[in-house]
Amino acid sequence: MNTNPLHYLYAAYVATWVIHGTYLYILARKAARIRKEIEKLKSSG
């Protein structure tokens, strides 16, 4: 057993933040889409 495989440790930490970052990006896009829909509703009266 390799007792110091640091690349696995870094990979796990980076993967965690990539997953959270991706989800936050999806939420930001969703928020932008809703904002656009609200603007459209306002402009159509």
Add this chain to the structure above:
Amino acid sequence: MKRGFTILGIVTALLLSIALYTALAWAPTEQTMGHVQRIFYYHVSSAWTAFLLFSLNFISSIVYLVKRNEKADIFALVSAEVGLVFCTVVLVTGPIWAKPVWGIWWDPADIRLNSTLALWLIYISYLILRRFSTSSRIGVIAAVWGIFGALDVPFVFFSIWFFRTQHPSPVIAKGGSLDPKMWIAVLINWAAFMCLAWLVCWTRYRLEVAQREVHEAEAMQSLMEGAR
């Protein structure tokens, strides 16, 4: 409300920074596994957060079925979605930890691993159902699905007590023998992830409320146009 959100954001950022420091530098290095054991702090904290969010989905689903409260329905959706994100972290960091320690990415015969994958699939299907169903009773259907799905949570949690598994012994209750500093580090990481989950749930809840209001307004608008 806005001030509370900002304060929570600052607290979360601070806690996440402290948590990262405790996990990577402050906590002692485990003797057998070495530094790779530090994956534990993210892996376990994410698992506990996911379990808690799925339990909240369970409670919200029951509340919705009993009271038909829309807030409970939205909270059920939000907790399932954010819980799934944390469960994904568990399923990704687990194999990355397993490879250098067990020599394999995944043990197909391991009940803990398979039941966690089943849990992930249950909530993926729950969200797909909610996303694509056109039924007017989707809230009820999803609530029933959420209640049955949550039954897998205690199964995943207690599986290491009841079945022989490659997965390490539980760190809480009888099986635990963690160094006190490791305990503190994992609790700080859990607190940080809980704050992150709270922050994201809050954001997602507001988005869902806004989206439902927009859909209602659009439906009203098309009704009025049809009446003209």
